Amino acid sequence: MRILVTGAAGFVGAHCTLRLLRDGHQVVGLDNFNDYYDPALKQDRVRWVQAQAGDFDLRRLDLADGPGIEALFAEVAPEVVIHLAAQAGVRYSLDNPRAYVDSNLVGFLNMLEACRRHPVQHLLYASSSSVYGSNQRTPYAVQDAVDHPLSLYAASKKANELMAHSYSHLFGIPTTGLRFFTVYGPWGRPDMSPIQFAQAISQGHPLKLFNYGQHQRDFTYIDDIVESLVRLIPLAPVSDPAWDRLASDPASSHAPWRIYNIGGQRPVALTDYVALLEKHLQRTAQVELLPLQPGDVLDTCADASALAQATGFTPCISLDEGLRRFVAWFVDYYAHTPDDAVRSIGQTPVAAPEHQRRVV
Template sequence: MKILVTGSAGFIGFHLSIALLKKGHEVVGLDNLNNYYDVDLKYARLIETGIDPTEIAWNKEVRSIKYNLYKFIKLNLEDKRELMAFCKKNNFDVVINLAAQAGVRYSILNPDAYIQSNLVGFLNLLEVCRHNKVKHLIYASSSSVYGLNEQIPFSVEHSTNHPVSLYAATKKANELMAHSYSYLYKLPTTGLRFFTVYGPWGRPDMAYFLFADSIMAEKPIQVFNYGKMKRDFTYIDDIIEGIINVLEKPATSCKKWNGKQPHASSSIAPYCVYNIGNNKPVELMIFIKELEKNIGKKARIEMKGMQPGDVIATWADVDDLIKKFNYKPNTTIQSGLKKFTDWYKGYYSIKELSQLRVETV
């Protein structure tokens, strides 16, 4: 298939693009390379996929020197005219939308960025899929949509009507927008609610990455709600396996769906929503101890109260994904964090050496 992966210079998009290429798919990656976090890391991911950073320019397709079925384009989803022209020319079979303005806490400070990227950008993608008869749209939702819901594990049949951050609200809006297009235009859409994804090449704004930075630098780490938090940490390889399994089976109409007793995760339209997580929540303090062990240093911990927009626990009920797609998340925290810290030490030692060479010259 010919597949568009948006957010391809991001953490999940980078890993997914490589996995799809190894399966023989033709992939075009799209990213605007914004500076929400370290742009050098985004460029480093692109270099890993064979994209020459010196060739990158707005609305220019750059072919990989490593994968002959991979191209990259720097583009904003908000630029509807350019996006429509680009997608019409490429005639994609599948679109996987991982591009978004991420971050719960950042949404409190910069709400406008979330409206433009997560709502306007997503609408433009829906229009692209509608007008180009895309066979399947897969898009990233988030565990954040569960908001004030306290029933655990989180089920796709639980209420998601009480978000506690604008980020979460935009992800819930994406699900509603997708359903309307599935119903009106018979566009198969699949939403995936990601649960705290971690691993090599991860996002520097995520807690586990910030913890690693501070522990390595022997600086204090801030632990919110006095450490009484649980997260369904999910290793990147398990996430990628789930996405690829879903890719091969587009959403279909649920024949048993009943408007008088409607299921929230399916529809008479070709629409589905799934949780994608590890289904094994871990206490935050246990996670930190494992990180300390792998880094080889003790954390200096500053206990803090609850942060606005945060939730105490996440736990994914992934039964639907297991039944329909044989999803098997099997990476333990011990194994996953070792892989992350091994990468982390290697990446930053190489980066420091390269910076030292530049300063010396």
């Protein structure tokens, strides 16, 4: 199939692109290579994909460029769109809200409009477990209400789900929203805990655990994310004949629209997560316990029964095995980078000299 993958140089996007190329699909990738974090990591992901599966068509384009998106759809005529590009990050949204409006709202509208004018068989897009917000009942089920987001990032993801529903209803576009739960693995983003924690442990720096380390997260290994996504591609939603307007299911609809949780259904305390990183890095962490950060969800746990029912698959890679694979990549990739190679968001990480980077 002709598949357009947005965010193809991103963490999930690169892994997804590699899998689709290996499965024989014709992939066109889109990415703007912005500097939210070091663009060199994005470029290295692309080289990794190319080393594993050969060259592919990759366009440098911003989601907010409506005419550019329109021209791309007119040229490529994708049969399926996998929309993974977005402005990510909860804490970044506190200081940079307009980036989320431009990318996650304006950019998503451009994708919907392009799918409207150039009909596709299926639009799959990344949502987030962050949409559950203040919901205290776990595991989170797709039937739960998501009316109290705790960050603009979460609000933008819920808005995506609502925007997709309106276009599914009005124009018959089959859309599927994917609520990812704490994705981790090789080639991950440097603003996420695996790289930040591994960097702190490796260098003997204080490791900051917010909410005094009492958070629980449903960590989901990247290969499980990609497997779930690929299995959903041929399952374009149709109108649910059993949908009841008087007792409606928030995860289904009279429109060709669906929502799925993609998570491992095995929440882990952050203290246990750190212990596994210590084990695989063979280093001891210096832990600094801090209060809850604004915008953070207390705990996450996915009810992925709808995903299992639809695809016959449930994320299955254990955190121990997933972190073992992540640490092997981390040690190799960052072996030659300076001590400050991974910094907090808002600062540009220092890239290793080009000749020192290796495709793994």
